[in-house]
Each structure stands twice: as C-alpha cells, then as structure tokens.
Amino acid sequence: MHHLSPEMKSCIDECLHCYSVCLSTAMGHCLELGGKHTEKQHFTLMMACAEICRTSAHFMLIGSEHHKHTCGECAEICNECADDCERIGDMQECVEACRRCAESCREMAA
Amino acid sequence: MHHLSPEMKSCIDECLHCYSVCLSTAMGHCLELGGKHTEKQHFTLMMACAEICRTSAHFMLIGSEHHKHTCGECAEICNECADDCERIGDMQECVEACRRCAESCREMAA
Amino acid sequence: MHHLSPEMKSCIDECLHCYSVCLSTAMGHCLELGGKHTEKQHFTLMMACAEICRTSAHFMLIGSEHHKHTCGECAEICNECADDCERIGDMQECVEACRRCAESCREMAA
Amino acid sequence: MHHLSPEMKSCIDECLHCYSVCLSTAMGHCLELGGKHTEKQHFTLMMACAEICRTSAHFMLIGSEHHKHTCGECAEICNECADDCERIGDMQECVEACRRCAESCREMAA
Numbered sequence: 001m002h003h004l005s006p007e008m009k010s011c012i013d014e015c016l017h018c019y020s021v022c023l024s025t026a027m028g029h030c031l032e033l034g035g036k037h038t039e040k041q042h043f044t045l046m047m048a049c050a051e052i053c054r055t056s057a058h059f060m061l062i063g064s065e066h067h068k069h070t071c072g073e074c075a076e077i078c079n080e081c082a083d084d085c086e087r088i089g090d091m092q093e094c095v096e097a098c099r100r101c102a103e104s105c106r107e108m109a110a
Numbered sequence: 111m112h113h114l115s116p117e118m119k120s121c122i123d124e125c126l127h128c129y130s131v132c133l134s135t136a137m138g139h140c141l142e143l144g145g146k147h148t149e150k151q152h153f154t155l156m157m158a159c160a161e162i163c164r165t166s167a168h169f170m171l172i173g174s175e176h177h178k179h180t181c182g183e184c185a186e187i188c189n190e191c192a193d194d195c196e197r198i199g200d201m202q203e204c205v206e207a208c209r210r211c212a213e214s215c216r217e218m219a220a
Numbered sequence: 221m222h223h224l225s226p227e228m229k230s231c232i233d234e235c236l237h238c239y240s241v242c243l244s245t246a247m248g249h250c251l252e253l254g255g256k257h258t259e260k261q262h263f264t265l266m267m268a269c270a271e272i273c274r275t276s277a278h279f280m281l282i283g284s285e286h287h288k289h290t291c292g293e294c295a296e297i298c299n300e301c302a303d304d305c306e307r308i309g310d311m312q313e314c315v316e317a318c319r320r321c322a323e324s325c326r327e328m329a330a
Numbered sequence: 331m332h333h334l335s336p337e338m339k340s341c342i343d344e345c346l347h348c349y350s351v352c353l354s355t356a357m358g359h360c361l362e363l364g365g366k367h368t369e370k371q372h373f374t375l376m377m378a379c380a381e382i383c384r385t386s387a388h389f390m391l392i393g394s395e396h397h398k399h400t401c402g403e404c405a406e407i408c409n410e411c412a413d414d415c416e417r418i419g420d421m422q423e424c425v426e427a428c429r430r431c432a433e434s435c436r437e438m439a440a
Contacts, residue, residue, distance in 0.1 A: 001351055001423065003358035016346045020391055021331055027267065027392040028333035031260045038258050040173070040251045047247065048174040054384075055165045061350055062357040063150070064158035069183050077176055093331065111241055111313065113248035126236045130281055131221055137282040137377065138223035141370045148368050150361045157357065164274075171240055172247040203221065260393070268394040275385045283370075284378035289403050297396055 003063070011071070011104040012057045018078060018101035019053035022046050025094045036088050046094075049081040053101060060108070072109035078102035113173070121181070121214040122167045128188060128211035129163035132156050135204045146198050156204075159191040163211060170218070182219035188212035224280070231291065231324040232277045238298060238321035239273035242266050245314045256308050266314075269301040273321060280328070292329035298322035334390070341401065341434040342387045348408060348431035349383035352376050355424045366418050376424075379411035383431060390438070402439035408432035 001009060026046040030037035037043070056074040059067035082098035085091040111119060136156040140147035147153070166184040169177035192208035195201040221229060246266040250257035257263070276294040279287035302318035305311040331339060356376040360367035367373070386404040389397035412428035415421040 001354045001358075003362075004354060012350060016350070020342060020346070020387070023388070023391045024331045024334060024393070027264060031258060031263055032333075034254070034258065038251060038254065043251055044172055044174050044247060047172050048169060048176050051165060051168055051172070052176070052180075055161060057350070058161055058353070059158060061353045062154055062157050062161070063354070064154050066158055066162070066183070066187055069186075070162075073176070073179050073183070076179075111244045111248075113252075114244060122240060126240070130232060130236070130277070133278070133281040134221045134224060134283070137374060138221075141368060141373055142223075144364070144368065148361060148364065153361055154357060167240070168243070171243045173244070264392055264394050267392050268389060268396055271385060271388055271392070272396070272400075275381060278381055279378060282374055282377050282381070284374050286378050286382070286403070286407055289406075290382075293396070293399050293403070296399075 004060070008060050008108065011108045012060050014097075014101040014104040015053040015057035015060075015074065018097040019050050019057070021094050021097040022053065022081065023050040025091060026050070029091065042084055042088060045077075045081050045084055049077050049098065052077050056105060068109050071105040075102045075105040075109060078105065114170070118170050118218065121218045122170050124207075124211040124214040125163040125167040125170075125184065128207040129160050129167070131204050131207040132163065132191065133160040135201060136160070139201065152194055152198060155187075155191050155194055159187050159208065162187050166215060178219050181215040185212045185215040185219060188215065223283070228280050228328065231328045232280050234317075234321040234324040235273040235277035235280075235294065238317040239270050239277070241314050241317040242273065242301065243270040245311060246270070249311065262304055262308060265297075265301050265304055269297050269318065272297050276325060288329050291325040295322045295325040295329060298325065333393070338390050338438065341438045342390050344427075344431040344434040345383040345387035345390075345404065348427040349380050349387070351424050351427040352383065352411065353380040355421060356380070359421065372414055372418060375407075375411050375414050379407050379428065382407050386435060398439050401435040405432045405435040405439060408435065 030043060052074045056070040059070045078098040079102045082095045085094045140153060162184045166180040169180045188208040189212045192205045195204045246263060250263060272294045276290040279290045298318040299322045302315045305314045360373060382404045386400040389400045408428040409432045412425045415424045
C-alpha cells in the first residue's frame with residue numbers, strides 16, 4: 001500500500017473500522033434488542049452507513065479519482081448515522097466510529 | 111420485491127447489468143488484450159463503474175433515501191466509462207450498458 | 221459478456237436475482253413486520269444468503285476458478301434460506317429465488 | 331463490536347488488511363508494471379483474494395455461522411495468492427498479508 005498517501009491510508013482505515021462497527025452493531029446489538037433498534041428508518045441508516053464506508057474504502061484502494069465523491073457522501077451518511085445512534089442511545093462505539101470516519105472523509109472529499 | 115416501484119426495479123436491473131458487463135469485460139476482454147485496455151486510467155474507471163453500480167443497486171434494495179446520491183454519482187461514472195470505452199473501441203456492449211444505466215440512474219437521482 | 225458460457229451467464233443472473241430478492245425482502249418486508257421476521261437467526265440467514273449470492277456472481281464475473289467453491293457454498297446457504305422462509309411463511313418470492321439459485325449454483329459447483 | 335470474540339475480531343482485521351493490500355497492490359503496483367503482473371491468471375487471483383477476504387469479514391461481522399466455510403475458502407485462496415506473489419516477486423507486503431490472513435482464517439474455519 002506504498003502507493004497511497006498517509007492521509008488516504010488513514011481514511012481507508014477509518015472507513016473499514018466504521019463499516020465493521022456499524023455492521024456488527026446492527027446485526028448483533030440492534031437485532032438482539034429490537035424495539036427502537038430495529039425500526040426501519042434507524043436500521044436502514046446503519047446498513048447504508050456500513051455500505052458507503054465499504055464502498056469509499058474500495059474507491060480509495062483502487063485509486064479512482066471519484067473517491068472524492070464517495071467520501072463526500074460517506075461523510076454525510078456517517079454524521080447522520082452518528083446523530084441517530086446518539087438519539088437512540090447505548091451505541092457509543094458506533095457514534096465515535098462514525099464521527100471519526102466523517103471527519104476523515106470530509107478531508108479526502110475536499 | 112413488491113415494495114419497490116417499477117422505476118426503481120428497472121434501475122436496479124440496469125445497475126446490476128452494467129456491473130456485470132463492466133466487471134466481466136475488464137477482467138475478461140481487457141486483461142486478455144492488454145495494451146490500451148490495461149492502461150491504469152481506463153482499467154480503474156471500469157472497475158470504479160462496476161463498483162458504483164453494485165453499490166447503487168444495494169442502496170435501492172435496502173430502501174435507503176441516500177440512493178439518490180449514489181445514483182447521481184453512478185450516472186456520472188457510467189457516462190465517463192461509456193466515453194472511455196468508445197475512445198478505446200471494441201467494447202460496444204459496455205458502452206450500451208453504461209449509457210442505459212446512466213439514464214436510469216439520472217431519473218432516480220432527480 | 222461473450223467470454224462467459226450460457227450456463228455461467230444464467231447462474232450469474234440467478235445469483236443477482238436471489239441477492240436482490242433476499243436483501244430487499246429482509247430490509248423491506250421483514251423489518252416492516254418484525255416479530256419472527258426479525259429474529260436474529262432468520263434475519264442473519266437472509267443477509268448471509270444475499271451476501272454469498274453477490275460474491276458468487278462476482279467470482280464468476282471475474283473469471284476465477286474458485287467460483288466452484290463459492291457456488292457450492294451459495295447452493296447450501298440458499299437452500300437453508302428457502303427452508304427458513306417457508307417455515308416463517310409469506311415469503312414465496314424469496315423461497316423461489318433461493319431454490320432456483322441453489323439449483324443453478326450446484327451445477328456450476330460440480 | 332463487543333459481541334465478537336477476540337479471535338474473531340483479530341480475524342476480521344486480518345481479512346480487511348489482506349483485502350486492502352491485495353486490491354491496492356493489484357490496482358496500483360500490478361497495473362503500473364504490466365507484463366507478468368497483469369497476466370490474467372495472476373491478476374484474477376489477486377482480485378479473487380481481495381473479494382473472498384471482504385466477504386469473510388462480512389460473514390463474521392453479521393454473525394453468520396457460515397463464516398466457517400467462507401473462512402476455509404479464504405485460507406485456501408490467500409495461500410494460493412501468496413505463492414503466486416512470491417513466484418512473480420516484488421510483492422512482499424502482499425505475501426505477508428495473505429499468509430497471516432490464511433493462518434487466522436484456518437483457525438476460524440476449524
């Protein structure tokens with residue numbers, strides 16, 4: 001991965017971490033608890049967040065210039081997901097992963 | 111898939127078709143021929159096109175409102191990929207799949 | 221996609237169809253209804269089925285010999301998913317997509 | 331990710347690292363150099379390795395029991411990819427990521 005800048009490597013790591021946390025929290029924690037955690041709007045947002053993180057990492061790894069656009073979208077969805085996880089509560093790991101990923105993606109999108 | 115509108119179903123089909131054609135053309139046709147076909151810029155664009163099509167289909171299938179943004183980006187990359195395949199030549203199936211997908215995604219993005 | 225045999229093209233189509241039906245049914249129908257539909261075991265199986273179908277299609281599209289193993293695994297998970305959707309009921313489209321995909325994948329795996 | 335065992339977390343990390351290294355090496359290093367690096371057999375193996383790593387991580391993250399089978403397949407493809415990268419040379423980072431991922435996946439598959 002020596003072709004990639006340190007900033008991009010770091011953003012890839014944040015994306016893959018946020019993907020991992022969102023997906024495992026949705027499929028572990030949320031499905032286990034039910035109620036507000038499996039409301040369609042919230043659960044879909046968590047799955048959308050996992051998918052855009054996975055995709056943004058992919059665009060950076062293949063070296064596409066379009067990573068700027070996927071990272072921009074990633075930053076938006078991550079922040080929305082963080083807000084919604086804070087609203088429902090008890091998902092601090094997810095909130096933190098989303099905030100850090102959003103910040104890193106916003107820099108890559110600039 | 112009865113929860114999805116006919117327009118969205120049709121766009122999902124175009125995305126998955128374009129994903130299939132771009133990926134199999136890049137990994138079959140382009141790797142086989144080499145030369146201009148494996149130039150970094152062209153090959154990366156084909157792989158980026160395959161990935162954004164796969165992702166846009168996914169966003170529509172999970173029912174995320176953010177499909178509008180992934181579809182918007184998909185339309186752009188598909189048109190760019192179609193132009194590049196026309197420039198290099200001998201990839202008419204890919205050109206057509208990209209143009210149709212771009213048109214369908216632009217409507218979903220509106 | 222002229223590099224691919226008619227049998228393989230057909231299997232790719234079944235995989236992408238089953239992926240589409242399982243994912244949209246889980247995220248639309250199942251999340252909407254809740255109860256048995258969002259039990260962890262059932263919901264996870266539907267998401268696993270969607271993912272292995274997506275992956276098996278990918279392996280065939282890139283032309284990897286290892287598609288035999290992913291298709292073998294795909295056939296198993298699809299049949300398990302079909303059984304579970306029959307048990308819970310009201311998911312006939314999913315049952316049919318899974319059975320057809322399983323049959324097609326089993327032939328590719330042989 | 332507190333629902334996951336330390337062994338599984340570690341395997342997910344190895345899978346996502348190997349995915350990142352294989353994909354970025356193929357799309358950066360190999361496309362840049364051409365020649366043996368873009369031979370169909372080698373390039374396809376690297377892309378198959380990236381994809382099965384991505385998929386195995388996904389199966390562990392969603393909590394599917396079938397991760398045992400995807401991890402078993404992942405171990406096989408990773409070792410094959412490591413051998414092929416050693417044969418061609420100048421891809422030590424990829425060789426190491428593949429060997430470590432194969433070892434970790436083999437334990438999860440047992």
